[in-house]
Amino acid sequence: xxxxxxxxxxxxxxxxxxxxxxxxxxxxxxxxxxxxxxxxxxxxxxxxxxxxxxxxxxxxxxxxxxxxxxxxxxxxxxxxxxxxxxxxxxxxxxxxxxxxxxxxxxxxxxxxxxxxxxxxxxxxxxxxxxxxxxxxxxxxxxxxxxxxxxxxxxxxxxxxxxxxxxxxxxxxxxxxxxxxxxxxxxxxxxxxxxxxxxxxxxxxxxxxxxxxxxxx
Numbered sequence: 001x002x003x004x005x006x007x008x009x010x011x012x013x014x015x016x017x018x019x020x021x022x023x024x025x026x027x028x029x030x031x032x033x034x035x036x037x038x039x040x041x042x043x044x045x046x047x048x049x050x051x052x053x054x055x056x057x058x059x060x061x062x063x064x065x066x067x068x069x070x071x072x073x074x075x076x077x078x079x080x081x082x083x084x085x086x087x088x089x090x091x092x093x094x095x096x097x098x099x100x101x102x103x104x105x106x107x108x109x110x111x112x113x114x115x116x117x118x119x120x121x122x123x124x125x126x127x128x129x130x131x132x133x134x135x136x137x138x139x140x141x142x143x144x145x146x147x148x149x150x151x152x153x154x155x156x157x158x159x160x161x162x163x164x165x166x167x168x169x170x171x172x173x174x175x176x177x178x179x180x181x182x183x184x185x186x187x188x189x190x191x192x193x194x195x196x197x198x199x200x201x202x203x204x205x206x207x208x209x210x211x212x213x214x215x216x
Contacts, residue, residue, distance in 0.1 A: 001101040003124060004028065006043060007168060007177060010036040014172040018128060020121075021049045022100025029053040029078075029099050031119065031128055032170045051075045052099060057130025057170055058116045059084050080108060080115040091117065109157055111150025112139040118157060125165045127181075133157060133167060135174025136215065138190045144200065151199050158185060173216060 004021035019040040021028030028049035030040050044051055056079040078097065081090035091097065093108035105120040109132040116139070119128040131139035132153060141147040163182040185191050189209065193199035202209060210216070 001025070003102065004047060004049070005124075005126065006040065008037060008040050009172055009177070010034045016168065016170055016172060016177065018168065019043055019049075020099060020102065020104075021047065022102050023047060023049070025100030026050060027052045027100045029055050029104075031055045032057055032130065053078045053089065053097070055079070055097075055104075055119065056083065056085060056087070057119065057128060057132075058113050080106075080117050083115040085115075093117075107157060107160060109150075109153035111146060111153050112141055114149075116153070120161060120165070125162055126168065127157075127161055127165050128168050128170075129157070130170045133184065133188075134169040134171055135167070135176060135179045135184075136188055137173050138188075139171075141203065147200055147203055148196060151196050154191065158191060175216065 002023035004019065004023055006019040008017045013034060015034050017033045017037045017040060018031040019028060021044060026048050028044045028051050030037055030051060033054055041051065052075055054075055054077045076088035077085060078089035078091055079085045079087040081092055091106045093106060095106050097104045102121060105122060107118040107120060109116050109118050112131050116130055116132050118130055118132055138150060138154065141150050161181050165181045167179045167181060167184060189202055190199060193202055
């Protein structure tokens with residue numbers, strides 16, 4: 001099996017989308033597409049891949065902007081079962097989605113939204129962390145309830161994955177486009193928060209914290 005993994009950045013929004021593929025089985029998936037993700041469709045076609053799934057780690061991406069991608073690929077939308085996107089394939093926590101010989105484990109990580117998930121590829125120690133865990137940051141939340149959900153989800157994620165896991169987020173907010181769990185555990189201020197009150201305080205004062213520490 002030949003594993004394909006490509007990242008695409010939308011310069012306007014700073015969002016990342018991904019192409020995952022099994023070249024031997026000639027199948028692929030696009031994760032968190034945006035209008036620029038047509039590039040990933042073309043990359044898939046160039047490599048002889050049929051796009052089987054459009055995967056969403058959260059519903060903030062406007063699916064109607066990707067109608068042309070879905071129609072061109074002739075594929076199905078997959079997202080968490082309660083997603084407002086009304087996916088063709090309803091993903092469940094702790095279940096596995098197969099893509100050729102590639103296994104994608106679903107981790108439900110509610111926070112910014114109730115349908116946030118992360119996708120973990122155990123054979124490659126790769127995790128697509130959506131808006132749950134970003135490089136040096138975490139996804140934005142509006143209410144204390146959502147922040148508490150996110151805190152619990154991050155604890156689960158950190159405890160579930162090997163430290164050697166590479167992390168690939170849905171947004172470009174850090175100093176590099178990807179990270180590792182080991183690095184984030186020792187440098188990400190949100191993961192360093194000792195308890196939920198500390199985590200919440202950091203959320204509230206985040207803009208000040210960033211300015212004081214020269215962060216993006």
